[in-house]
Every structure is written in structure tokens, then in C-alpha cells.
Amino acid sequence: MKVAYSLKQKMKIATFLFAIMACMILIRILEDKSVKSMNESFVSMYNDRLIPATDLFYIAENIFAKKYTLDSFLYSGNPEQKDIGLLKSQFQNFNSTIDSLMKKYEKTFLVKQEKEQLKELKVRLINSIAAEQHVISLSDSHSIEDGRKLxxxxxxxxxxKTLQQLTELMIIQTQVGKELIQSSESMVSRSKLYSTLQIALAVLIGILVVGIISASNVVQVRNDKFNMN
Structure with a gap:
């Protein structure tokens, strides 16, 4: 009877310890998943937000450079033929740089709003380039005054309008970046919770082990006294 009772108690303890161990394994899996998600979030922050934001800045810089160059060309006196050639070469370089940056930006992860704004930006860039080329051609074939009027x-x-569209895209970039930061903060909080639960379960196991050892010692002492009697 005592043997059966002792075996039953041991089975209960073993089952309880197994349940705790299973919980610890599950928490460990969740923690690893959380750490992986945090790593992916940080990588995305760098590859899909920080680098593209820099590319958008350089696109804006080249657009401003084109505007400044064209302003200088149109309002700095009557240009000579060689100045027209130099201007065309400069604009070709500007447009080539912008096109390269746009293609690079397209390869990054884009949310739905970014995709829509990017399509609109492409249209604006095409219109802007067409208008610039028309101004340059008109200045070359007719007069600088005609170019200025156009x-x-x-x-x-x-x-x-192109710069405004670019600004809209930058604003969305910032908003998505903030969402990634909030998501990372949430994952950090979950990771802390998992660590706390692991510590709590480890303490509980320690208490159970001490309790089992103490109970075993009490039983042993009682058995020794019984045998002595």
C-alpha cells in the first residue's frame, strides 16, 4: 500500500516536472522566434528604410542640382553653343544618376502606399525631364528668351510637383520606419517576459527539488527510528 502510494506521488511529481520542462522548451522556442523577428526588423530597418531614405535624399539632391543648373543657364546671359552642349551633358549625368537610384530603390521592400507614390513619382520625373529637354532645345534652336518663358x-x-511627390514618399518612409521601431519595442518586451517566465520556472523547479529532498530525508529519518524500535 505504501509502495503504491509512494509510486503515485512520484508519478505526480514527475508529471508536474515534465509539464514545467515542456513550458520552458515552449518559452525558449518563442524567445528564439522573437529574437529572430527582432533581427529581421533591424535588418529591414537598415536595408529597407535607412539606405532607401539616403537614396531618396540623393534623388532630391540631383533634382535640386538640375534646377539650379537650369536657372543659372537661363538667367546668366546669352549662352554660347558650347554652353548648350555642356548643359546637355550635365543633365544627362543627372538623369542617369536619378535613374540608377530609382532602380535601386525599387528593389527594396515597399508597402502599398510607397508603391503607389513611386509610380506617381516616375510619371512626374518623366514629365520633368521632358519639360527640361524642351526648354533646353527651345533655347538652343530659338532664343534664350523663349526658353525662359517655357x-x-x-x-x-x-x-x-516632382519634389512634392518625392516629399510624400519620404514621409511614408518615416511613418513605416516608426512602425518598425514600435514593432521592435513590442518584441523586446515579449523577450523580457519570456526571460522572466524562464527564471520563475527555474526557481519553481529549484523549490520542488529542495522539497523532494527534504521529504526524502524526513521519510528516511522516520524509517531509521522505526527500525531502531
Whole structure:
């Protein structure tokens, strides 16, 4: 009877310890998953937010450089033929750089809003390039005055709209970046919770082990006294 009772108690303790061990394994799996998600979030923050934000800045820089170059060309006196050639070469370099940066940006992870804004930005860039080329061609084939008039009525407006569209894209970049940061903070909180639970379970196991050892010693002492009697 005592043997059966002792075996039953041991089975209960073994089952309880097994349940605790299973909980610890599950918590460990969840913690590893959380750490992996945090790592992916940080990598995405760098590859899909920080680097693209830098690319957008350089795109804006080149757009401003084109605007400044065209302003200088149109309002610095009557350009010579060689100045027209130099201007075309400069704009070709600017547009090539912008195109390269746009292709690089397209390869990053984009949310739905970014994809929509990017399509609109492409259209604006095409219109802006077409307007600039028209201004340059008109200045070359007719007169600088004709080029200025076209630039003031069309060129500046298309350039401004392009920069506005680029600003909208940058704003979305910032918003998505903030969401990634909030997500990372949430994962850090979960990771801390998992660590706390692991410590609590480890303490509980320690208490159970001490309790089992103490109970065994009490039983042993009682058995020794019984045998002596």
C-alpha cells in the first residue's frame, strides 16, 4: 500500500516536472522566434528604410542640382553653343544618376502606399525631364528668351510637383520606419517576459527539488527510528 502510494506521488511529481520542462522548451522556442523577428526588423530597418531614405535624399539632391543648373543657364546671359552642349551633358549625368537610384530603390521592400507614390513619382520625373529637354532645345534652336518663358510657365511647375511627390514618399518612409521601431519595442518586451517566465520556472523547479529532498530525508529519518524500535 505504501509502495503504491509512494509510486503515485512520484508519478505526480514527475508529471508536474515534465509539464514545467515542456513550458520552458515552449518559452525558449518563442524567445528564439522573437529574437529572430527582432533581427529581421533591424535588418529591414537598415536595408529597407535607412539606405532607401539616403537614396531618396540623393534623388532630391540631383533634382535640386538640375534646377539650379537650369536657372543659372537661363538667367546668366546669352549662352554660347558650347554652353548648350555642356548643359546637355550635365543633365544627362543627372538623369542617369536619378535613374540608377530609382532602380535601386525599387528593389527594396515597399508597402502599398510607397508603391503607389513611386509610380506617381516616375510619371512626374518623366514629365520633368521632358519639360527640361524642351526648354533646353527651345533655347538652343530659338532664343534664350523663349526658353525662359517655357521654363517659367511649365518647367518650374513640373520640377516643383516632382519634389512634392518625392516629399510624400519620404514621409511614408518615416511613418513605416516608426512602425518598425514600435514593432521592435513590442518584441523586446515579449523577450523580457519570456526571460522572466524562464527564471520563475527555474526557481519553481529549484523549490520542488529542495522539497523532494527534504521529504526524502524526513521519510528516511522516520524509517531509521522505526527500525531502531
Amino acid at each position: 521654363y517659367e510657365t511649365v518647367g518650374r511647375a513640373t520640377s516643383r
